[in-house]
Amino acid sequence: MRMYDIINKKKHGIVLTQEEMAFWVQGFAEGNISDYQAAALLMAIYFQGLSIDETSSLTSSMIDSGETIDLSRVPGIKGDKHSTGGVGDKTTLVLAPLLASMGITVAKMSGRGLGHTGGTLDKLESIPGFQVDLSPEEFMKQVENIGVAIVGQTRNLVPADKKIYALRDVTATVDSVPLIAASVMSKKLAAGADIIVLDVKFGSGAFMKTRPEAENLARMMVDIGKKKGKKMAAILTGMETPLGYAVGNALEVKEAIHVLQGEGPQDLRELSVYLTGITLWLAGKVSDAAKGRVQAEKHLDDGSALEKFRELIAAQHGNPQVIYDESLFPEGKFRYSLLADQDGYLGSMDTEGIGLAAMKLGAGRSKKEDLIDPAAGIIFYKKTGDRIRKGETIAMLHGNNEEQIDEGRDFLKKSLTLQQEAKAIPSLIDDLVII
Known part of the structure; x- marks a missing residue:
C-alpha cells in the first residue's frame, strides 16, 4: 500500500477503505508518512469530503493510535457531554455535578481555550489549588468515590488527533465537517462513556456559522457514535450572544456556582437543565426528556448539585470554600x-x-x-x-x-x-x- 495511491484515490472522490484509513493515520502518527503527503490527503478530503463510513473508519483509526479509557469497573451508567465551543459556555461546570448528583457517572476529559472560545480546564484552574492533571489511577478512584471527575486529556489518548489537528491548523483544513466529526468523536469514544450528548453551536460566536452547517455536523457525529454502540443525542444551540453574562475564567466559575445555588442567568440554567433531561432519558432514568428536566430543576434548587460540585473541587485539591466566598477567586x-x-x-x-x-x-x-x-x-x-x-x-x-x-x-x-x-x-x- 502506498500513500501516493491513497491521495490519488481521494483526489478523484473515490471512497477509501478501512485499511487505507488505518495505513495513513497510523503511518502519520508514527512518523512514517511525511507532513506533505498527509497535508495533500487532508486537502483532498477537504474538497471531496468523506462518507459516513469513511468518517467512522477515520475515527476508529484515530482511536486505535493510542490508549482508551476502560470505565467498566465503575458501576452505573457513564455519561459525557461535548460542546463545539462558544463564548461564555460554562455548561460543563453545572452539568457534570448536576448529573453526578442524579446518579449518572461523569468521567470527563476536557480541553483548554484557544482563540475566541474558552476552555473548561482554564476555568477550573481559576479555583485556588484545583488540579486538572490526575494520574489514571487517581482519576478512576475519584470517579468511583464521588461519581465525577474533570481532567485534561492524557498524552496517550488519541495521539493521532493531536498530530493531524496541528497539520490541519496550518493547512486551512480545520473547517472540514468530517474531519471535525472524527476529531471530536475519537476523543469522546476513547473516553469510555455509555451516553454522549452533543451541544452543537451555530452563530457569530460559534465555529459553525449557520444552522445547516451545525445540523450536518451534529448528524454526522451522532451517526458515528451510534455505529460504535453508544447512546447518542445532539441539540443545536445559538451563539449570537454569550451564554450567561460572564466571559472569562474566574468570572464564569462564579456564574456557574450561582446556577448551582438555584440562581444565576436563565439561559445557562435552561441549557444545563435541557442537556441533563436528555441524558437522563437516554439513561432510562425517566420516560421522556421533559420529566428529566423537572428532576434536574429540583436538584439545582435543593442544593444537591452544589454539594456535588463542592466534593469535586475538594477531591481535585481545590478550595471548596469558593462556593461560599467569592472573594477567594x-x-x-x-x-x-x-x-x-x-x-x-x-x-x-x-x-x-x-x-x-x-x-x-x-x-x-x-x-x-x-x-x-x-x-x-x-x-x-x-x-x-x-x-x-x-x-x-x-x-x-x-x-x-x-x-x-x-x-x-x-x-x-x-x-x-x-x-x-x-x-x-x-x-x-x-x-x-x-x-
Missing part, C-alpha cells in the same frame, strides 16, 4: 465600565468579537503557549434586545494590565451595536433533537 486590579453613549436598544452582539475582546484582556490564548490571566474577562449588564439609557453600563471589563484593558475595550466597542428599535431576542435552543 482571583480578582483583577483594574476595571473599566463601558457606558452607552446614547439611548436605544442593544441591537446585536458580535459574539466572536466579544470572545476576542476577552482574549485581549488575558482571559484567552492566541497561541497554545500563552499564559491565562484567570481574573480577566467581561461581565455584561445588557444583552441583545435590552433597553439602554445614555450613561448606563453595558459591560464591565476586568483585568490586571491597563494596556490590555484598552485593547479589550476597543474590540468590545466594535462588537456591540445600538439601535433605536428593539430587536427580537435570538432563541437559545433549537427545536431539533437529533438521536
Whole structure:
C-alpha cells in the first residue's frame, strides 16, 4: 500500500477503505508518512469530503493510535457531554455535578481555550489549588468515590488527533465537517462513556456559522457514535450572544456556582437543565426528556448539585470554600465600565468579537503557549434586545494590565451595536433533537 495511491484515490472522490484509513493515520502518527503527503490527503478530503463510513473508519483509526479509557469497573451508567465551543459556555461546570448528583457517572476529559472560545480546564484552574492533571489511577478512584471527575486529556489518548489537528491548523483544513466529526468523536469514544450528548453551536460566536452547517455536523457525529454502540443525542444551540453574562475564567466559575445555588442567568440554567433531561432519558432514568428536566430543576434548587460540585473541587485539591466566598477567586486590579453613549436598544452582539475582546484582556490564548490571566474577562449588564439609557453600563471589563484593558475595550466597542428599535431576542435552543 502506498500513500501516493491513497491521495490519488481521494483526489478523484473515490471512497477509501478501512485499511487505507488505518495505513495513513497510523503511518502519520508514527512518523512514517511525511507532513506533505498527509497535508495533500487532508486537502483532498477537504474538497471531496468523506462518507459516513469513511468518517467512522477515520475515527476508529484515530482511536486505535493510542490508549482508551476502560470505565467498566465503575458501576452505573457513564455519561459525557461535548460542546463545539462558544463564548461564555460554562455548561460543563453545572452539568457534570448536576448529573453526578442524579446518579449518572461523569468521567470527563476536557480541553483548554484557544482563540475566541474558552476552555473548561482554564476555568477550573481559576479555583485556588484545583488540579486538572490526575494520574489514571487517581482519576478512576475519584470517579468511583464521588461519581465525577474533570481532567485534561492524557498524552496517550488519541495521539493521532493531536498530530493531524496541528497539520490541519496550518493547512486551512480545520473547517472540514468530517474531519471535525472524527476529531471530536475519537476523543469522546476513547473516553469510555455509555451516553454522549452533543451541544452543537451555530452563530457569530460559534465555529459553525449557520444552522445547516451545525445540523450536518451534529448528524454526522451522532451517526458515528451510534455505529460504535453508544447512546447518542445532539441539540443545536445559538451563539449570537454569550451564554450567561460572564466571559472569562474566574468570572464564569462564579456564574456557574450561582446556577448551582438555584440562581444565576436563565439561559445557562435552561441549557444545563435541557442537556441533563436528555441524558437522563437516554439513561432510562425517566420516560421522556421533559420529566428529566423537572428532576434536574429540583436538584439545582435543593442544593444537591452544589454539594456535588463542592466534593469535586475538594477531591481535585481545590478550595471548596469558593462556593461560599467569592472573594477567594482571583480578582483583577483594574476595571473599566463601558457606558452607552446614547439611548436605544442593544441591537446585536458580535459574539466572536466579544470572545476576542476577552482574549485581549488575558482571559484567552492566541497561541497554545500563552499564559491565562484567570481574573480577566467581561461581565455584561445588557444583552441583545435590552433597553439602554445614555450613561448606563453595558459591560464591565476586568483585568490586571491597563494596556490590555484598552485593547479589550476597543474590540468590545466594535462588537456591540445600538439601535433605536428593539430587536427580537435570538432563541437559545433549537427545536431539533437529533438521536
